[in-house]
Amino acid sequence: MFAPVDSLSFGAPGAIVVAPGDTRGTVPIPDRCDGYCMGLDGRDGPNLACAHCGQAVATRIDDCSLWQAVWLAPHAVRRLPADAPARRTAGIADRQGTPPVDPSGAWNPRWEAAVGAALAHLLAASEGTSLAVPDGLVTTTFGRALDLLLPSGSAAQPKARTKSVALAGPGLPDPDPFPHIALVPQDPRTGRAWQPSDTAVTVPLAADVWMHLAFHNERLLVPATGGLPDGVLRDDPLPLRPLTPFQPDVRIFLHTLARLPAVRQPWLRSIYDHVRAHPYTRPF
Template structure:
């Protein structure tokens, strides 16, 4: 675990927190209401990308400089802030005060658009940015140039894949109101970007079930039709045998603690990382009868009471997360994939979004 503090005076700014991977929905905007905390209490993640002001437009930066910063397709603006912000839950922050002149927000809270809005209560140095406005997942981002690690982490342990289904929970795809969970929309927006890159512009076939229900329509609409043969994609990971013959693409879990991607066996051309909570639901979802059963249920058949939640709309991967991920994949420089990026960018809420 680690405790982070002010780099100027050494005051403690967080409770002890443990490292985890940055969630896929860290940059998601969703709905027009207050969202919960991005990070679970007692955890922190390090954002590898630059964040916060100053911002520069794509036209000012240019493709060459943007590419050197890991962005390979046009984006509205690039952050030239520092890399390595430490992201924690707002409730895990201590010893800070708001900076009133930097408390701008769009609607119901703070959006962090003016830069750090939290100062160290002891010495007054700006140390973090709190975000809690509507449509944004609530979080505090500690400025890597203004904080230090007071209590060092223990040496990082390798990912324990055997404990994935035991220590981490699957995320149900549908909320009580019949809406798709926004974390699914973000996670599969990331996965869709990697799937498109792995396809090399060839149609992709998915196994029947939830995976096809969530990603099949998007792949069919974004990839050219009529090209054969299709590339086969399937799920694989700890506790899940690799189907034979070996598919062209495997969707595998990304460890929620380390961010490490599960290593596929030799002979698989491409792997697509999927958020562990979503992967667990996709890979380990129990089989259900297609219709309610009557009388005594046979062995091995689950009860359908209560009935599983069903969405009231087709699944839509988050288009902004898709574009963000695509723009940072070198493959987007290929003309066919750049065309998909530009098409989605011009109409981010048309089919299938």
């Protein structure tokens, strides 16, 4: 940690987290199934027991506003090699883009979370200078926050020139000129950010969000009569449009920024402290 946080995990080191649907042979412990709202939050300790011996082996989390997960207690379980080869999970090239807007008209929470994390990295990479981002959806999701948090001629670097930001990654041609900061996809299997051949500073972005930004056609749909010419998209159904301005997830933003060494710099620490004290002001 490089900045103050409200709390730290007190769980046992070495715990393994899996999706609830990937667990087998466990049953709930009835007197440990409390939660804040309408689910389980693990407040009473492990709440899942082995169906065969009755020993507490894991904690199920599924209360509202929390990621659904099962935390396997390290003192009660151990890893064993599987007989069959591990199933391959999708990498960057296999990832499908996630649309930014839900059918309800609300911004997709995956986008709010991914942009919140990437925004912290962008601020650190900016070194206090203003950033120029590409037009379109990148500006819609990042531009407003950067304008508010990094105004032109900031106190950190009042005479520094603007740094450019652009998308880079597999399947995209190298930008010309190459930007100062490259938004690159984060491998969903390893968590590692894709590395360009150039020496630009990289900022990781969730692969499904990056894929939509990099390859989705954001042209406005054009109404046409008669036959549709090549390259003209249908205007029915109309494209989804958000009901509100985009707001990055403030909790993930602070969580990420507190773990970056750059937050120790006075200008970035002041941003962190202000957002932490006023988490529901613009742009959050």
